[in-house]
Amino acid sequence: MFGFFIGTACLIGLVAVARRGRHRHFGGWHRGRGGFGGRFFLRRVLERLDTTPGQEKVIREAIHDLKEDASGLRGEMRGTRSELAEALRAPELDKESIDRVFAKHDELIEKLRASLLDTAEKVHTTLDDQQRKRLADMIESGPMRYAGC
Numbered sequence: 001m002f003g004f005f006i007g008t009a010c011l012i013g014l015v016a017v018a019r020r021g022r023h024r025h026f027g028g029w030h031r032g033r034g035g036f037g038g039r040f041f042l043r044r045v046l047e048r049l050d051t052t053p054g055q056e057k058v059i060r061e062a063i064h065d066l067k068e069d070a071s072g073l074r075g076e077m078r079g080t081r082s083e084l085a086e087a088l089r090a091p092e093l094d095k096e097s098i099d100r101v102f103a104k105h106d107e108l109i110e111k112l113r114a115s116l117l118d119t120a121e122k123v124h125t126t127l128d129d130q131q132r133k134r135l136a137d138m139i140e141s142g143p144m145r146y147a148g149c
Contacts, residue, residue, distance in 0.1 A: 045138065049131045062122040069115040073108045080104060 046056050080101045087097040127135060
């Protein structure tokens with residue numbers, strides 16, 4: 001009976017630690033997912049490509065810029081929900097309003113496409129022929145094969 005209480009207390013403590021989002025990983029404490037998110041995946045890909053520190057810096061900066069552009073667009077995309085809701089609340093469907101929402105989405109997608117193309121160009125020019133071939137093979141095979149998972 002006493003072991004049941006100790007086990008329950010340990011389980012409660014484990015849940016409390018897990019809810020704080022702290023995990024021991026690679027010799028240090030990290031907040032969040034314990035290092036197995038995008039950074040871990042990128043690190044594994046860069047290791048597989050055998051990139052130099054200079055190449056890694058350019059690639060990381062390019063991906064960081066892409067993430068910033070995408071996060072800025074995400075906020076704008078959320079704002080269109082209210083516009084769409086207003087069009088649906090009207091007694092008759094306001095097709096012009098919905099067309100404006102679609103036009104706005106098309107502009108946002110075009111911005112994201114341009115940012116993605118810029119990132120791909122930076123990565124492509126940074127890598128040598130063998131690294132580009134390896135990266136193409138990784139992309140073709142899918143993300144989980146080379147993620148180390």
